[in-house]
Amino acid sequence: MPILTKDTLEFISRSPDQTLRVGARLGRHLNGGDILALEGDLGSGKTVFAQGIGMGWGASSRLVSPTYVLVRRHRRHQDALELYHIDLYRLTTAAEVEMLGLEEVIGAPETVSLVEWPERHMGLFPEDRLWVHLRILDEYRRSLVFRAQGDRHQALLNQFRQELLGL
Ligand SMILES: Nc1ncnc2c1ncn2[C@@H]1O[C@H](COP(=O)(O)OP(=O)(O)OP(=O)(O)O)[C@@H](O)[C@H]1O
Numbered sequence: 194m195p196i197l198t199k200d201t202l203e204f205i206s207r208s209p210d211q212t213l214r215v216g217a218r219l220g221r222h223l224n225g226g227d228i229l230a231l232e233g234d235l236g237s238g239k240t241v242f243a244q245g246i247g248m249g250w251g252a253s254s255r256l257v258s259p260t261y262v263l264v265r266r267h268r269r270h271q272d273a274l275e276l277y278h279i280d281l282y283r284l285t286t287a288a289e290v291e292m293l294g295l296e297e298v299i300g301a302p303e304t305v306s307l308v309e310w311p312e313r314h315m316g317l318f319p320e321d322r323l324w325v326h327l328r329i330l331d332e333y334r335r336s337l338v339f340r341a342q343g344d345r346h347q348a349l350l351n352q353f354r355q356e357l358l359g360l
């Protein structure tokens with residue numbers, strides 16, 4: 194059931210495929226500078242959701258889990274935008290984060306950022322962002338709660354809500 198407050202939207206997915214499709218609907222609205230923080234336990238569906246986003250956005254390469262690579266960059270053919278799929282799970286120290294230059298990437302004007310385990314390094318995130326909480330309900334059901342923080346991502350959430358629910 195959707196939570197009908199201005200800055201929040203809740204969606205219950207009933208299958209990996211549905212999570213992909215919801216991701217795709219969000220992905221087609223993403224622009225340079227957009228930031229999606231994907232927070233949730235192991236196996237909650239962050240990567241599946243990110244893959245759907247990549248499909249909707251039109252990434253030329255398929256998104257796979259960045260758990261071991263930490264950062265993967267994707268492009269699409271129609272413009273110069275880049276999509277960064279980042280996993281902070283294994284990044285333990287601030288020095289490692291600095292070495293990867295993530296501060297310059299997240300929120301950059303030509304860049305869309307999808308970040309798994311964002312809570313590991315909160316300092317990387319500007320105030321304006323879309324926070325997504327994924328929660329395991331049972332084997333196949335996942336709760337996805339979207340919370341817009343800041344005007345830019347409120348506008349994005351509004352578009353997404355319209356796309357998803359026609360509201
Ligand atoms: N409704 C659903 N939505 C998404 N994934 C689901 C759903 N139901 C079951 N699954 C399964 O849950 C798993 C989600 O894996 P995924 O790699 O996306 O998790 P993750 O949150 O990225 O984990 P990690 O923290 O290890 O990166 C997959 O095996 C997928 O098939």
Ligand SMILES: [Mg+2]
Binds near residue numbers: 239240241259
């Ligand atoms: Mg993952």
